[in-house]
Each structure stands twice: as structure tokens, then as C-alpha cells.
Amino acid sequence: xxxSIPVAPSPARxxxxxxxxxxxxxxxxxxxxxxxxxxxxxxxxxxxMALLGGFxxxxxxxxxxxxxxxxxxxxxxxxxxxxxxxTNHGAIMIFWVAMPVLIAAFGNYLIPLMIGADxxxxxxxxxxxxxxxxxxxxVLLASFFVEGGAFGGAWTMYPPLSASSEFNQTPLGTTLxxxxxxxxxxxxxxxxxxxxxxxxxxxxxxxxMYDIPMVVxxxxxxxxxxxxxxxxxxxxxxxxxxxxTLGTAFFDPQRGGDPILxxxxxxxxxxxxVYVVLLPAVGIVAEIITVFARKKLFAYKTVLYTAxxxxxxxxxxxxxxxxxxxxxxxxxxxxxxxxxxxxxxIAEMMFVYIATLYGGSIQLATPMLWALAFIAEFLIGGxxxxxxxxxxxxxxxxxxxxxxxxxxxxxFPIAIIGSFAAISYWYPKMFGRMLNETLGKIHFWGTxxxxxxxxxxxxxxxxxxxxxxxWDFAQFPELASEPxxxxxxxxxxxxxxxxxxxxxxxxNFFWSLRRGQKAGKNPWHANTLEWTTESPPxxxxxxxxxTVYRGPYEYSVPGRDADFWPQNEPA
Amino acid sequence: xxxRPIATTRSAAGMPTGRLAVWWVIASEIVIFGGLLGSYVxxxxxxDAFADQAAHTNTWIGAFNTFVLLTSxxxxxxxxxxxxxxxxxxxxRMLYLTAAGGMIFLTAKAFEWTTEIQHGFTISAHxxxxxxxTAAGLHAxxxxxxIVIMLIVAAQARKNLELQRVELIGLYWHFVDVVWIFLFPLxxxxx
Numbered sequence: 058x059x060x061s062i063p064v065a066p067s068p069a070r071x072x073x074x075x076x077x078x079x080x081x082x083x084x085x086x087x088x089x090x091x092x093x094x095x096x097x098x099x100x101x102x103x104x105x106m107a108l109l110g111g112f113x114x115x116x117x118x119x120x121x122x123x124x125x126x127x128x129x130x131x132x133x134x135x136x137x138x139x140x141x142x143x144t145n146h147g148a149i150m151i152f153w154v155a156m157p158v159l160i161a162a163f164g165n166y167l168i169p170l171m172i173g174a175d176x177x178x179x180x181x182x183x184x185x186x187x188x189x190x191x192x193x194x195x196v197l198l199a200s201f202f203v204e205g206g207a208f209g210g211a212w213t214m215y216p217p218l219s220a221s222s223e224f225n226q227t228p229l230g231t232t233l234x235x236x237x238x239x240x241x242x243x244x245x246x247x248x249x250x251x252x253x254x255x256x257x258x259x260x261x262x263x264x265x266m267y268d269i270p271m272v273v274x275x276x277x278x279x280x281x282x283x284x285x286x287x288x289x290x291x292x293x294x295x296x297x298x299x300x301x302t303l304g305t306a307f308f309d310p311q312r313g314g315d316p317i318l319x320x321x322x323x324x325x326x327x328x329x330x331v332y333v334v335l336l337p338a339v340g341i342v343a344e345i346i347t348v349f350a351r352k353k354l355f356a357y358k359t360v361l362y363t364a365x366x367x368x369x370x371x372x373x374x375x376x377x378x379x380x381x382x383x384x385x386x387x388x389x390x391x392x393x394x395x396x397x398x399x400x401x402x403i404a405e406m407m408f409v410y411i412a413t414l415y416g417g418s419i420q421l422a423t424p425m426l427w428a429l430a431f432i433a434e435f436l437i438g439g440x441x442x443x444x445x446x447x448x449x450x451x452x453x454x455x456x457x458x459x460x461x462x463x464x465x466x467x468x469f470p471i472a473i474i475g476s477f478a479a480i481s482y483w484y485p486k487m488f489g490r491m492l493n494e495t496l497g498k499i500h501f502w503g504t505x506x507x508x509x510x511x512x513x514x515x516x517x518x519x520x521x522x523x524x525x526x527x528w529d530f531a532q533f534p535e536l537a538s539e540p541x542x543x544x545x546x547x548x549x550x551x552x553x554x555x556x557x558x559x560x561x562x563x564x565n566f567f568w569s570l571r572r573g574q575k576a577g578k579n580p581w582h583a584n585t586l587e588w589t590t591e592s593p594p595x596x597x598x599x600x601x602x603x604t605v606y607r608g609p610y611e612y613s614v615p616g617r618d619a620d621f622w623p624q625n626e627p628a
Numbered sequence: 629x630x631x632r633p634i635a636t637t638r639s640a641a642g643m644p645t646g647r648l649a650v651w652w653v654i655a656s657e658i659v660i661f662g663g664l665l666g667s668y669v670x671x672x673x674x675x676d677a678f679a680d681q682a683a684h685t686n687t688w689i690g691a692f693n694t695f696v697l698l699t700s701x702x703x704x705x706x707x708x709x710x711x712x713x714x715x716x717x718x719x720x721r722m723l724y725l726t727a728a729g730g731m732i733f734l735t736a737k738a739f740e741w742t743t744e745i746q747h748g749f750t751i752s753a754h755x756x757x758x759x760x761x762t763a764a765g766l767h768a769x770x771x772x773x774x775i776v777i778m779l780i781v782a783a784q785a786r787k788n789l790e791l792q793r794v795e796l797i798g799l800y801w802h803f804v805d806v807v808w809i810f811l812f813p814l815x816x817x818x819x
Contacts, residue, residue, distance in 0.1 A: 174635035178645045250652045258645045259635035284656045289663025295762060296667075305751055305758035307667075313675065313755045318667055325663075602634060 090180035091596055095187050096166030097487065100480075102194060103158035107473075110149040111556050117142040122542075122549035124529040137226060139528040140209025145197070147212035148234070151330070152241050153194055155472035159337040160283075161190070161245070163479050164252050164276040166487065170587035170594060171270045173261025173603045173625070178254045186247040193240035200233035208234035211526065213323055216308035216316045220300040231301055239294045242287050249280030261586065261625075263605035267357065268624065270585045270609040274361060275340030279333045282368050286329035293322035320382055324375035331467065332371045336364055338475030339406055342428045345482050346410055347610045348583045349425035350417025351620050354610040355409050363402040363409075370399045380448045381455050389448040396446030403439055407432060418613075422581075423497035427478030430505050431470045438466030441516065456526075459519025462512045469508055477504070477562070484566075485580045489592040490573030496565040503558030510551040514544040582621045585609045589625050650796045654803045657770075661807050664766065665814060668759045672818070681756035682819045684749055689740045690816035693733050694808065700729025701805045704798040707785075711795060716788035723782035723794065726801060730775045737768055760815055767811055770804045 086094060112130075119126055120134040127133050134142070165183065169176055177183045200207045205227040210218040214235070222228035256269065256277045296307040297319065306312035308319045339360075347354050354360065376384055376392040410432055419425070441463040444450045454460060477500075484492050523536050530536045530545075579588040590599050603625040611622040636645055672678050707722030741761075751761040774797070781793045 169635060174633070174638070176633035176635045178635050179649065180633060180636075246656050250649055250656065253652055254645055254649045255635060257641040258643070258648060259638045260640040264640070284652070285659055288656060288659025288661075289666070291660045292664035292667070292766075295766065296664075296758075299751065299758065299762060303751055305762075306755055307758055313677075315671070318670070322663060322667065597633075 088184070090176070090184050092165045092169050092177045092180065092183060093594065095183050096162050098187050099157045099165060099190070100162035102191060103154050103162060106149050106153040106194060110146050110154055111559070113142045113146040113149070115552060115556055117146070118549040118552050120528065122546045124531050136528045137206060137209055141207040143526065144209050144211050145207055148238065149197070150468070150472065151212065152238060153197065155334045155468065156245060157190060158476045159334055159472065160276055160279055161248050163272070163337065163341065164248070166483070167587065168252055168255055168273055168276065169259070170598060171273050171585050172256060172259060172264060173586045173605060174255065174259040175597045175599070175602065177251050178259050179251050182247055183251050186244045186251065189240055189247070190244035193237045193244060196233055196240060197237035200230045200237065203229040203233065206230055213327070214297065216297065216300065216319050220297060220308050222301065232298065235294055235298045235301070239291060242291055245283060246287065249284050252280045253277055261603050261605050268605055268608045271343040271354065271357070271360060272337065272340030275336040275364060278364050278368055279336040282329050282371065283333045286326045286372065289322045290326035293319060317382055320379050321375070324378045327378065328375040329371040332367055334471050338431065338471040341475055341479045342410065342431050344585065345424045345428040345478055346413055347612060348581050349420045349422060350414050351612045352413055352417040353612055355412040357608070357610065360406060360409050363405050367399065367402045370395065370402065374399055377446050377451070380451045393446060393448045397443065400439060400443060407436060423492065423494060423501060424478050424482035426498065426501050427474055427481060431474045431478060434466060434474060434508070435470040438463060438470060441466060454519060456524060457519035458515040458523045458525060461525055462515035462519060465512050485576030486587055486592050488570055489576055490569050491576050491580060492569045492573060493565050496561055500558055500561040500565065503561060504555055507551040507555035507558070511548045511555065514548045518544050584611060584621050584623050586624055589623055644792065646792060646796050647799070650799050654799065657803065664763055665810060668763065668814065671755060671759070678756045679819055681754045682815070684744070685760070685816050686740055687816045689736055690812050693736050694812050696729050696732050696736070697805050697808050700726045701802055703729065704801045708795045708798045711785065711791040714791070716785045716791055719791065719794045720782040720786040723778050723785065723797070727775045727778045730771050733771060734768060737764070763811055764815065767804070767807050770807070774801050774804050
């Protein structure tokens with residue numbers, strides 16, 4: 058067994074010669090253990106789920122703006138269906154879009170390429186993780202077709218609504234929903250262990266801790282954060298499943314259980330989860346702004362330590378979701394302080410990025426536009442969070458559309474803008490061709506402008522008292538005033554426009570696969586290792602494994618002709 | 629997967645990849661059991677009625693099982709020692725003994741649970757019993773998984789293949805053991 062072999066490049070092992078015959082479709086795409094194929098599988102699954110999640114949003118937004126309308130492609134939305142739609146929109150976008158695309162797809166694709174390895178440390182575990190993830194997605198989809206329909210108790214699954222089919226009226230849908238979420242957690246635990254181990258052990262010779270590209274660090278930290286926070290919720294999911302199916306009473310107050318316990322278990326995971334998806338997006342943005350500003354990342358170590366600090370702090374803020382759930386007001390004070398504290402490291406990251414941009418020679422290519430939009434939009438999300446972290450104002454704003462708008466101003470930049478930034482930046486590496494810049498820019502503006510016109514009205518509606526999870530506001534005279542209803546219509550129309558513009562992206566994506574301009578090895582003149590191999594990289598990634606000589610962000614180094622300096626180039 | 633990728637054989641952090649990964653598996657398991665047992669302790673502190681229910685657990689079977697599991701861990705260590713010395717056949721024999729310990733544990737558990745269920749202490753009888761069956765059941769699931777993996781590792785070790793895995797399954801088995809050391813006082817002794 059060669060496990061203890063010291064770090065040494067093995068150029069002799071050219072994989073092309075080991076696999077002379079081209080494998081068939083099933084072996085190549087369904088049973089592949091190649092990290093690149095698995096990464097793309099995660100990405101395409103995530104994209105398909107994103108389309109579904111967007112469609113669900115379209116249906117319930119139509120119902121909100123035009124109550125009782127026969128929604129095109131769906132039909133009339135009943136109250137139960139409305140609940141199922143919002144629940145599954147939330148769960149899908151977080152668990153089956155943000156996590157698979159940001160962590161699993163880019164983690165799988167980029168980690169081995171960026172640290173100079175030929176694959177993950179455990180390729181078969183990697184494949185199992187994707188297969189389990191796919192099963193979890195299918196279980197969730199199946200829940201739409203069972204008797205009673207899909208679960209409708211919100212993605213937070215609060216008991217007693219989620220614990221008894223007497224209340225939620227979806228006996229099978231709830232069980233399938235809990236199972237799907239639990240399976241998804243297991244898939245990501247396996248993937249996370251693989252990411253952490255690979256980055257710790259499989260780095261190219263010469264790559265020290267501070268030579269690791271930021272996006273790899275961030276995905277690894279996110280995996281550790283996920284691993285450390287999800288455990289209690291896995292236990293909680295088992296307890297909830299038993300409550301729902303076996304008649305136990307963990308969360309049933311009438312029989313000695315405690316529904317608040319679920320909220321603690323859920324948010325102990327739920328709040329770190331925000332940082333689980335935030336960190337990879339922050340890492341992606343770091344890669345892009347350094348390349349397109351042709352500047353070294355300002356304060357690499359500060360960003361890294363800030364991310365560590367964020368991770369630690371994120372375990373101390375969860376009860377800010379429960380200010381009105383009857384927790385002790387003295388506890389509310391503590392959680393207000395920790396919540397406001399956590400905005401400090403995040404603000405620091407934003408300042409570091411602005412300092413990186415300062416004085417750079419900025420090129421506004423599509424990936425850079427997405428990265429800049431991330432900084433601008435996430436800033437709004439962060440600032441509005443201050444109102445909700447302070448228990449005084451949260452008691453008024455809790456469960457209104459203000460919360461919802463704040464949440465989307467954080468998650469949309471993370472999951473959607475961050476993913477588009479990454480896809481437009483690494484597309485040439487993944488498929489060997491460039492995306493069309495004009496179509497990319499049309500898609501960018503067609504996504505970012507409507508995004509703001511969806512959610513700015515919702516801030517106003519929330520501050521006016523409009524409560525979440527209401528199927529038809531016509532039933533509430535004080536909320537049904539004409540100006541408020543009109544704001545709802547603005548949001549819905551904007552959503553439809555934004556969804557329509559995604560067709561531009563899909564067209565660009567698939568058209569460029571065949572018709573795009575050839576990318577070559579390093580179209581962006583970037584430093585990191587993935588740009589030193591072919592596009593797309595062959596099986597095994599390099600004919601000769603690279604050795605690393607310097608950090609990833611040596612741009613515009615004085616005294617050099619080229620304004621970039623690849624990590625593997627000897628001095 | 630005949631040839632291992634280069635990534636698997638590197639060891640930049642100075643620890644074999646397999647051992648590193650098992651430690652991360654254990655770390656993620658600690659928080660799962662931690663969440664469950666933490667919830668149980670919070671309930672226990674707030675509800676005196678739990679003690680009345682806990683009085684019906686069988687401390688003797690619990691103690692016997694603790695003894696069996698700890699003994700099986702000893703065999704796991706002896707197996708590791710044999711594997712380090714390159715004696716695959718002896719390592720496999722030790723792993724079979726460890727697996728036998730796990731099976732005795734499960735048999736005693738089956739007997740214990742049957743008796744309790746016959747006396748009406750089912751999983752939905754009281755929140756104490758819900759925790760009792762969920763926590764011990766989750767633990768038993770880990771014992772079953774450990775036995776299956778151990779038999780696979782032993783079958784390879786017999787042929788002197790993948791001897792480093794003897795240590796890895798041993799690590800996992802010790803973890804399962806430690807979880808039981810938390811469960812035994814929490815569910816059986818504290819009355």
C-alpha cells in the first residue's frame with residue numbers, strides 16, 4: 058500500500074495510456090469516478106432543480122399578485138398547494154441548488170484542479186455522494202405525486218405542523234420530504250469529508266497552506282462548517298420522522314415534548330448554513346476580482362482568518378431566529394450581540410475586496426460583472442440584516458416580507474449571482490469554449506435589474522406589515538390596500554421578466570458548447586493551476602503533474618513582462 | 629478502479645489519507661450523537677418524570693453489554709498490532725473476534741428490547757422511551773455497520789491485502805464504543 062509515499066510527482070503515470078478504449082456512455086457519465094464528470098453532474102442537476110424552484114416561485118407569486126388567477130402552465134392555486142409551493146421552493150433552492158452548485162459542483166470540479174491533483178482522494182466515495190444526492194432529489198420530486206401532495210409546512214419544518222399529518226394533511230409528502238432532506242445531508246457529509254481530506258493531503262508538491270487558492274479554502278471551510286452544524290439536525294430529522302410516523306412525542310407539547318427544541322436543532326444548523334453557502338461564493342468572487350483587476354488579493358491572510366472567525370461566530374447566533382418564540386429575553390440580548398458581531402468579519406471581507414479593486418486595471422467582462430454585483434447586492438442583504446438581528450426591531454419585522462426580502466438579498470447574490478459568476482468564469486475550462494460576451498451581458502442585466510425590482514418592493518411591503526405565508530391578502534382588509542397590492546404586482550412582473558431572461562443564459566450555454574470561440578488553456582491569463590492544463594482537462598488532469606512555486610494571486614508583479622505569474626512556473 | 633489516483637497516495641498533511649478521513653467521519657458523527665444526547669439531557673434536567681421511567685431499564689444487561697463492547701475493542705487493538713507486524717491472518721482472526729463481540733451485544737440488546745416492549749415500554753410510551761430507543765437504536769445501527777465493514781476488512785486482511793484498513797475499522801469501532809460509554813450512564817445508571 059502506497060499511502061505513506063512522501064509528496065512526489067509521478068509523471069510516469071499518464072492516464073491516457075492506461076485507458077486506451079473510450080468507455081461507453083453509462084460508464085463515462087453515470088458510473089464515472091472522475092471528479093470533473095461528477096462536478097458537472099452536480100452542476101446540471103442543480104441547474105435543473107433551479108429551473109423547477111424558479112417555476113414554483115413563478116406560480117405562487119402569480120397567486121399573490123393576482124389572487125385566484127388561472128396561472129398559465131399550472132392552474133388555480135389552492136391554499137394547500139400554495140403551502141407546498143413555497144415550502145418546496147425554499148428547500149429546493151437551498152438544498153438542491155445552492156449547495157450542489159456552489160459546494161459540490163465547483164468543489165468537485167475545482168479542488169483537484171486547483172491544488173494540482175489528478176482526482177479526489179476518494180473517487181468512489183465521491184461518486185456515491187452524487188448518487189445519493191440524486192436519489193434525494195428524486196425522493197423530493199416524488200413527494201409531489203403522492204396522495205395529499207407535497208409537504209407544505211415551510212422549509213423550516215416547525216412542529217407541531219410538521220409532526221402530525223392531522224395538521225399538515227400531507228401524510229406521505231411530509232415523510233418523503235424529511236427523508237429527502239436527511240439523504241441530502243448524508244450525501245454532503247460524504248462529499249465534505251472528501252473535500253477536506255483531499256485538500257489536506259493531496260496538494261501538489263510545493264503548495265503550502267497560504268498558496269491554496271481562496272475558493273478552495275472557502276469550500277473546505279464551508280464543508281467543515283456544514284459537518285459541525287448538521288449533526289444535531291440529522292438527529293432532529295430522525296426524531297421528527299419518528300414523531301410523524303411512529304407516534305413518538307419529541308416535539309408534541311401535549312404529550313410532554315417540546316416544539317422549541319426543534320427550532321434550536323434546526324437553527325443551530327440553519328444559521329451556519331448561511332455561511333456554508335456564503336463562503337464558497339466569497340471564494341469565487343476572490344478568484345474573479347483578482348484576475349479581472351490584475352491585482353494581488355488584498356490581505357489574503359486577513360480574508361482567511363476572517364472566514365475562520367465567521368465560522369466560529371456562526372455557531373453562536375442561531376436563536377436570533379427565535380426572538381418571538383418565547384425564549385428568555387436575557388438570552389435574546391446575548392444573541393443580539395453575537396448577531397451584530399458577525400457582521401464585522403463579513404464587512405471586513407467586503408472591504409478587502411473593495412481594496413483589491415482599488416487601483417486595479419479593471420476589465421468588465423461578464424464574470425467580473427457578476428462578481429461586482431455580488432459585492433453590491435450582498436451588501437444590501439447584510440445591512441438589512443442588522444434590523445433583524447436586533448431583537449427590538451425584529452419583534453416588529455418578524456415573519457413579514459421584510460425578512461423574506463433580506464433573506465433573498467443574501468441568498469440570491471450567493472446562490473444565483475455567485476453561481477453565474479463561477480459558471481461564466483470557469484466555463485472555458487469546463488467545455489473548452491468561451492461563452493458569448495454580448496449574450497452574457499444581456500443576461501446579466503436582465504437578471505440583476507429585475508432581481509432588485511422584485512425585492513425592493515417586498516422590503517416596503519414587509520415594513521408595512523405584510524405577513525409571510527398568506528395565500529390571499531384579500532382576506533385581510535388592512536393589508537389589501539391598493540398601493541400594497543400594486544407593489545406585489547411589481548414584484549411578480551419583475552420575477553416573470555427575470556425568469557424569461559434565463560432563456561438567454563440557457564441558449565448561450567448550449568450554443569457556446571458547439572459554436573463558442575475556442576478557449577485555449579488560459580483565456581483569462583490567470584495564475585491558478587487549473588489554467589495550466591488543457592481545456593477541458595483530460596482524465597488525470599495533467600500529463601505531467603505540476604509543482605507549485607508561489608501563491609495564487611501574483612498579478613502585475615513589478616519587473617516582469619507578463620502581468621501574471623502562474624503558480625507552477627519556476628522562478 | 630484498479631489503479632489508485634495519485635491524489636489518494638499523497639500525504640501533504642503528514643497523515644495517511646484513510647486515517648485522516650476516518651477521523652473526519654468520527655468528527656461528523658460526534659455532532660450527530662451530540663445533538664441527540666444534548667437534547668436528551670436538556671429534557672432530563674427539566675422533567676423529573678423521566679427518572680420514574682428510567683427505573684424500568686435493565687442495568688445488568690446494560691453493564692453486560694458495556695463489558696462485551698469494551699472487550700471487543702481490545703481485540704480490535706490486538707488486530708491492529710498484528711496488522712502492523714504484517715500478520716494478516718492473525719489480524720483477521722482478531723477482527724472476527726471483535727465482530728463476534730458486536731453480535732453478542734446485539735443479541736443481548738434484542739433480548740432486552742423484546743422484554744421491555746412486552747411490558748408496554750414501547751417507543752411511544754413516554755418521551756424517555758422515545759429517546760431510549762432512538763439513541764440506542766442509532767448506536768445499534770452503527771454496531772451493525774461496523775460488523776459488516778469489519779467482516780469485509782477481515783476477508784481482505786486474511787490475504788494480507790489492505791492491512792492499513794484494520795487500523796481504520798478499529799478507530800471507528802472505538803468510537804462506537806465511546807458512544808455506548810456515554811449512553812450507558814445516561815440511559816441506565818441515572819435513575
